[in-house]
Amino acid sequence: MENLKGKTAFITGGASGIGLGIAKACAKEGMNVVIADMRQSAIDEVLPIFKENNWPAIGIRLSVTDRQAYSKAADEAEAAFGNIHLLINNAGIGCAGGPLWEVSHKETDLAISVNLTGVLNGIQEILPRMLRHGEGGHIVSTASKAALIPVPGCGLYNVTKQAVVGIMETLALDLDGTNVGASVFCPGGYETNLGKSSFEVTAELLGENSKLPPPPPPKDGEEMPIIEGWDEVIRSADDAGERVVRGVKRGDLYILTHSEFKKGFESRANAILRAFPDEIPNKRYSEVFPLLTYNPVFDKQTQVPALHKE
Ligand SMILES: NC(=O)c1ccc[n+]([C@@H]2O[C@H](COP(=O)([O-])OP(=O)(O)OC[C@H]3O[C@@H](n4cnc5c(N)ncnc54)[C@H](O)[C@@H]3O)[C@@H](O)[C@H]2O)c1
Numbered sequence: 265m266e267n268l269k270g271k272t273a274f275i276t277g278g279a280s281g282i283g284l285g286i287a288k289a290c291a292k293e294g295m296n297v298v299i300a301d302m303r304q305s306a307i308d309e310v311l312p313i314f315k316e317n318n319w320p321a322i323g324i325r326l327s328v329t330d331r332q333a334y335s336k337a338a339d340e341a342e343a344a345f346g347n348i349h350l351l352i353n354n355a356g357i358g359c360a361g362g363p364l365w366e367v368s369h370k371e372t373d374l375a376i377s378v379n380l381t382g383v384l385n386g387i388q389e390i391l392p393r394m395l396r397h398g399e400g401g402h403i404v405s406t407a408s409k410a411a412l413i414p415v416p417g418c419g420l421y422n423v424t425k426q427a428v429v430g431i432m433e434t435l436a437l438d439l440d441g442t443n444v445g446a447s448v449f450c451p452g453g454y455e456t457n458l459g460k461s462s463f464e465v466t467a468e469l470l471g472e473n474s475k476l477p478p479p480p481p482p483k484d485g486e487e488m489p490i491i492e493g494w495d496e497v498i499r500s501a502d503d504a505g506e507r508v509v510r511g512v513k514r515g516d517l518y519i520l521t522h523s524e525f526k527k528g529f530e531s532r533a534n535a536i537l538r539a540f541p542d543e544i545p546n547k548r549y550s551e552v553f554p555l556l557t558y559n560p561v562f563d564k565q566t567q568v569p570a571l572h573k574e
């Protein structure tokens with residue numbers, strides 16, 4: 265979707281961090297912005313930024329896990345700005361850590377419900393509206409770099425984010441030939457409020473059963489860096505917003521952020537390639553099952569240039 269001006273973006277988790285970065289980048293393109301977030305306090309905190317800049321924006325309190333509320337939120341967005349053209353499924357939580365066999369059923373269900381079902385809810389509620397209005401559109405879902413190179417001890421997070429990659433790849437296949445595009449955003453490390461918001465959202469959705477550790481105490485108003493060297497590598501969420509908007513305009517299936525992760529992904533991809541048995545393929549197989557063996561949709565992804573030339 266090349267021209268974003270005057271169109272409407274619906275951004276879940278838009279009141280903080282990466283979602284807010286995306287919301288600001290969309291507003292700079294002249295879009296109307298709908299910030300859908302579970303935390304009303306965060307919505308109230310960020311709406312003045314949009315007002316000060318004369319960027320058209322509304323906030324809607326929504327948990328992406330609530331299908332009925334999602335439907336009402338989409339109606340509310342359309343009542344404010346008309347058709348929705350860009351859906352950003354960005355709301356997500358940091359999940360209970362530890363190996364998969366040690367996390368509780370409740371934590372498992374919560375991780376799936378926010379990070380996975382929440383994305384499907386967005387697609388199932390808003391994509392039919394986009395296809396109906398026919399003006400074209402695009403859907404981006406935020407996964408993570410953890411979906412490409414799984415992080416040890418973060419099982420629930422890894423698998424829910426890998427599922428988001430699968431959802432968006434499948435969507436790209438199924439939307440091929442329509443005027444609606446699909447992208448999966450896999451950011452590396454960004455300075456956000458994920459620790460704090462995950463704690464609050466988990467506490468609200470799970471009650472007292474959350475085992476997530478509370479976020480680190482603030483130091484001079486800032487969250488304390490948790491890793492040595494953090495300040496030298498962590499990026500601002502505005503950078504994420506810029507990359508997502510560029511990816512939407514380019515029609516990229518994969519919107520990635522850090523070339524530092526390329527080697528790790530290559531090693532995983534190569535491991536999978538080596539696992540195919542070293543046998544001569546039956547040529548008839550690809551004739552009988554053409555789209556099972558090869559899909560040209562992936563060939564459309566071109567090399568992404570540097571965002572800012574050195
Ligand atoms: N920060 C990073 O380095 C990083 C890296 C990879 C992926 N991500 C992903 O980026 C996305 C945004 O996270 P962030 O880092 O900007 O954190 P953030 O806390 O700054 O923003 C997340 C927002 O999502 C909202 N949210 C959470 N659950 C919700 C729900 N059920 N319904 C509606 N809103 C909900 C929160 O209230 C919060 O405002 C998440 O999906 C996260 O997993 C973040």
